[in-house]
Amino acid sequence: MRIKLLSGLLLAGAIGLALHAHAEPAHMHVEPAHAGRAACTGEAPTPTVVLATRGGARYGTMQYAGGEALGPKEIALTFDDGPDPKTTERVLDILDRHCIKATFFMVGWYAKARPDLVREVAARGHTIGTHSWLHPNNLRHLPLKDAKREIARGFAAVEEALAAAPPEDQARLAPFFRFPGLNDSAPLMKWLAARNIATVSCEFGADDWLRISAAEVKRRALANIDQLGRGILILHDTKPHTADMLPDLIVALRKRGYRFVQLVPESDARTLAANAPDPLLGNPRTVQ
Structure with a gap:
């Protein structure tokens, strides 16, 4: 499982990958794009799981022994590689309708291009982490100076996008970093740790980087989740088939007794x- 996800993520994140067309089976319920923000009804607010960041804590047992943060039957949804003008708002609308708060690991270049979407994610109450400036899958093989600059530019771009947001929304940007392709390195994690930035990996993915149907993404997500029974799930808010399957995945997980939690610092x-x-980060403005 780990090898499959790591190799998939190596292919998934490069800037400029085309979004693939796909056909869905008739039984897959697909919510319309940009159906509009809906109030959360019928579910309690998403419980939070607090992650310590002092000294660069590491989370996600796919990579880090002892990195388990969630309890039995708890699932944290995380979305990588956005914000994307074609799909991020659709994902946000689905999460709203199902009363779920998630974590979005944003690529700096995209955040700079669409700061309005960064602010929208924050305004809807989600946690924001960063995912480098240009998502280089070879980050750990770059000269250390260049790799550090990639990470720093990612944080700076997201922080700049939130500069005009209310203080409470600025504070949604957490000291959380996810390595592109999960390709970490000891020198970079030591550097992040000295700046009190937590590294957030995962327990499982759903192979949504592949050209597979929404139904297959959902099937793989459920199979991986059921194998461990708890954990952080990596998805991508840049993939239309991820948005297509997300409502059904949420319903299926709740029927199986899982509950969703939000990662917060x-x-x-x-x-x-x-x-x-x-x-790598400053304090948000003080609320007046």
């Missing part, structure tokens, strides 16, 4: 990051 995490030497 400790209350002082931004202060810890801002006070670190050569920080």
